[in-house]
Amino acid sequence: MNGNLVVLGVALLAWGLLFLYLLRLERRIRDLEKR
Amino acid sequence: MALRLLLFLWIAAAMLGGFLWAPLVTALGASTRVLYFHIPSAWITVLALGWSMLHSVQYLRTRRLDHDDQAAAAAELGVLFCIVAAVSGSLWAKAQWGSYWNWDPRETTIFFLLLIYGAYLALRSAIEGEEKRARLAAAYSVIAFVTVPFLVFVVPRLHATLHPSPILPQPGERGAMDPRIRICFLAMLAGFTALFFWILSLKVRLVRSERRARQESAAQS
Numbered sequence: 637m638n639g640n641l642v643v644l645g646v647a648l649l650a651w652g653l654l655f656l657y658l659l660r661l662e663r664r665i666r667d668l669e670k671r
Numbered sequence: 672m673a674l675r676l677l678l679f680l681w682i683a684a685a686m687l688g689g690f691l692w693a694p695l696v697t698a699l700g701a702s703t704r705v706l707y708f709h710i711p712s713a714w715i716t717v718l719a720l721g722w723s724m725l726h727s728v729q730y731l732r733t734r735r736l737d738h739d740d741q742a743a744a745a746a747e748l749g750v751l752f753c754i755v756a757a758v759s760g761s762l763w764a765k766a767q768w769g770s771y772w773n774w775d776p777r778e779t780t781i782f783f784l785l786l787i788y789g790a791y792l793a794l795r796s797a798i799e800g801e802e803k804r805a806r807l808a809a810a811y812s813v814i815a816f817v818t819v820p821f822l823v824f825v826v827p828r829l830h831a832t833l834h835p836s837p838i839l840p841q842p843g844e845r846g847a848m849d850p851r852i853r854i855c856f857l858a859m860l861a862g863f864t865a866l867f868f869w870i871l872s873l874k875v876r877l878v879r880s881e882r883r884a885r886q887e888s889a890a891q892s
Contacts, residue, residue, distance in 0.1 A: 640701060644690040647708075648683060655679045661873055668880040 678865050685858035693851040702766035705759050707856060711863035712756035717823060717865060719749030719790065726814035727809035736882075739805035742812055743795060744874035748867060750788045757781050777834035780822040787815050 689707040696703045723745035730738035760773045761777070772778060791811055798804035848856065 640690055640704070643704065644686065647686055647690075651686065652680055653678075655675075658870065658873065659675065661877075665873060665876050665880060668884070669876065671885075 675869070678862065678869070681858065682862040682866070685855050685862055688851070689855040689859070690792045693855045694849055696852070699767065702763055703852070705763040705766075706852075708757055709759040709763060710856065711859045712752045712759060713823075713858075714860060715863050715867045716749050716756055716784075717750040717819060718864065719745045719752060720816055720819050721873075722871075723812050727812035727816075730805055730809045731813070734802075736801065736805060738880075739809065740875045740878045741871070742809060743873050744878065746788060746791055746812060747874070748871060750785065750792065752867070753781065753785055753788070757785065775834060776826060776829075780826050784819065784822050787818060791815055814827060 689704055693703075695701060699706075704712065723742045726742035726745065727737040729735075730742060757778075761809070764773065764775070764778070765771045768775075791808065794811055795804055795808050798807060
């Protein structure tokens with residue numbers, strides 16, 4: 637398999653996971669602020 | 672939410688462009704792609720540490736803890752992005768210079784920067800009182816930031832280094848970037864900047880919520 641595509645896939649996966657984590661964190665902070 | 676999704680797509684598109692559309696620099700080969708992560712991380716390091724210093728100055732002037740929250744969160748993110756820049760730079764050094772770490776002036780100065788701001792975080796964690804911690808940390812942050820331009824821009828220029836100049840050549844000049852590389856690089860730079868401010872706002876909001884909860888529970892008891 638092309639090494640560059642593997643690196644790209646890993647980078648996109650890491651970015652996607654970080655993005656989802658940040659969205660979840662933001663939702664939890666919003667709940668905390670409402671309380 | 673729409674802005675967040677736009678940021679996600681923006682950075683993903685910049686990555687795809689950098690890997691699939693932009694050409695490689697002949698001298699760098701496949702390691703050209705490190706550029707899309709390494710330089711934006713280094714830029715965010717300087718931006719974050721500068722942001723921390725500005726809010727430290729504001730704290731010393733106004734004594735408002737809001738500024739201390741901003742300064743602390745920005746310094747933490749500055750250290751985090753500095754580590755990303757150091758690790759990505761080390762991978763690039765292995766590909767280009769044959770060694771992960773060889774105490775090149777640029778590597779040495781980034782190491783000192785990490786030590787200086789690691790001490791800032793240690794100082795914050797060692798002091799109990801909120802006001803005292805904010806005051807001492809703000810004074811330290813202002814003094815620490817004086818070293819940043821020297822370590823990032825001046826010292827590596829005073830000594831022979833393998834690291835390229837931090838000033839990018841303009842189009843038409845020798846060593847100028849291919850336009851497609853430039854587009855993807857600038858898109859990543861903008862994306863990282865937006866990401867930094869997003870994470871910074873989350874961190875500051877979290878600290879404020881925790882403080883408010885502490886104050887409320889103290890008032891109840």
